[in-house]
Amino acid sequence: MVVRSIFDSIRSIESVSCIGFRVSGYFLRLKEEDTNTKPDTFIMPRFSCLLVLILATTPLISFAQVLDPTIQAGTTEQLSEHVYWIPDQKKPIIPNVGIVVGEKATLVIDTGLGETNGKIVLDEARKVSKTDRFYVVASHTHPEHDLGAMAFPENATIIRSKAQQQDIMEQGMGLAKRFSTFSPIAAEQLEGAYIRDSDLIFENEMTLDLGGVHVRLIPVGPLHTGGDLAFYVEEDDVLFTGDVVMDQFPMPLTPKSKITRWLETLDKLEAIDAQLIVPCHYRTGSQDLIQNYRDYFSHAQSRVIELKHEGKSDKEITEVLTKELTEKFDFWSDPGRIPRTIAVAIRDLYQ
Numbered sequence: 001m002v003v004r005s006i007f008d009s010i011r012s013i014e015s016v017s018c019i020g021f022r023v024s025g026y027f028l029r030l031k032e033e034d035t036n037t038k039p040d041t042f043i044m045p046r047f048s049c050l051l052v053l054i055l056a057t058t059p060l061i062s063f064a065q066v067l068d069p070t071i072q073a074g075t076t077e078q079l080s081e082h083v084y085w086i087p088d089q090k091k092p093i094i095p096n097v098g099i100v101v102g103e104k105a106t107l108v109i110d111t112g113l114g115e116t117n118g119k120i121v122l123d124e125a126r127k128v129s130k131t132d133r134f135y136v137v138a139s140h141t142h143p144e145h146d147l148g149a150m151a152f153p154e155n156a157t158i159i160r161s162k163a164q165q166q167d168i169m170e171q172g173m174g175l176a177k178r179f180s181t182f183s184p185i186a187a188e189q190l191e192g193a194y195i196r197d198s199d200l201i202f203e204n205e206m207t208l209d210l211g212g213v214h215v216r217l218i219p220v221g222p223l224h225t226g227g228d229l230a231f232y233v234e235e236d237d238v239l240f241t242g243d244v245v246m247d248q249f250p251m252p253l254t255p256k257s258k259i260t261r262w263l264e265t266l267d268k269l270e271a272i273d274a275q276l277i278v279p280c281h282y283r284t285g286s287q288d289l290i291q292n293y294r295d296y297f298s299h300a301q302s303r304v305i306e307l308k309h310e311g312k313s314d315k316e317i318t319e320v321l322t323k324e325l326t327e328k329f330d331f332w333s334d335p336g337r338i339p340r341t342i343a344v345a346i347r348d349l350y351q
């Protein structure tokens with residue numbers, strides 16, 4: 001029964017691919033550390049998960065720990081004059097939270113999963129804020145980025161892009177329900193969770209004047225989701241890139257995603273030439289993060305075209321290219337995400 005329920009959980013997690021592969025990646029890293037096995041021998045996330053689970057002496061405890069979405073209170077760090085972040089501790093289903101503090105208001109970028117995490121984020125934001133006036137915006141509408149908004153005070157302004165609003169209309173709480181199956185802690189934190197209504201919806205880029213600091217809200221989707229946003233803090237030269245540029249394999253999750261659009265977006269983000277880049281997950285960086293994503297998507301795109309010309313089937317292309325990309329980008333976690341990129345590159349050929 002226990003084994004069956006673990007297997008069911010994995011299946012359920014993997015069906016939410018964005019998170020599933022991230023969780024798989026975590027298990028992959030455990031496996032690599034345990035055995036010094038090269039990651040390219042484990043390109044099938046489900047099997048690697050199962051293998052590690054079988055090897056683990058306390059799989060249920062490990063599993064629950066991996067899927068604890070609790071943001072760590074007291075870990076807020078200052079990144080620049082007006083910008084702070086609460087790092088994700090490199091844990092799945094926890095975002096890097098951004099806090100931009102002005103004289104007139106504070107902007108919070110991503111709020112964590114549900115009310116518990118939203119309260120932690122609000123408390124952390126209050127510690128560094130100069131006023132009790134908050135703007136709240138998610139980099140995209142996945143539950144761990146958006147659902148903490150419910151904990152913010154009535155007078156907080158919840159801002160979403162038109163495309164984010166569309167994502168919410170299409171998904172509702174469906175994805176959150178999936179998240180609640182990940183672990184008892186996730187289920188507990190999602191109890192009574194709801195999507196806070198938007199107070200302000202914008203379509204094209206908008207700029208927030210927080211008092212002495214301005215933040216551009218830049219719609220860049222559809223890439224990871226339909227409504228991805230980037231945020232540029234002008235005075236501090238800091239760029240928040242959501243799940244669109246990170247130090248791990250990207251996940252083109254929405255069916256609207258295209259490799260060409262991702263590459264164009266990377267050009268746009270690179271042109272901003274920010275000093276510091278803060279992704280939604282994992283470490284901060286600079287232009288190297290953008291360059292790595294460009295190398296990855298360009299390689300995937302050009303090799304799909306080449307292999308197609310050689311007469312390879314989609315299955316063969318996926319096999320060959322997954323191996324290539326796993327080896328070339330062996331500094332990233334979650335290689336289980338690669339086939340999704342290849343599928344998008346193949347789909348692009350027919351559109």
Ligand SMILES: [Zn+2]
Pocket residue numbers: 018140142224243
């Ligand atoms: Zn996401």
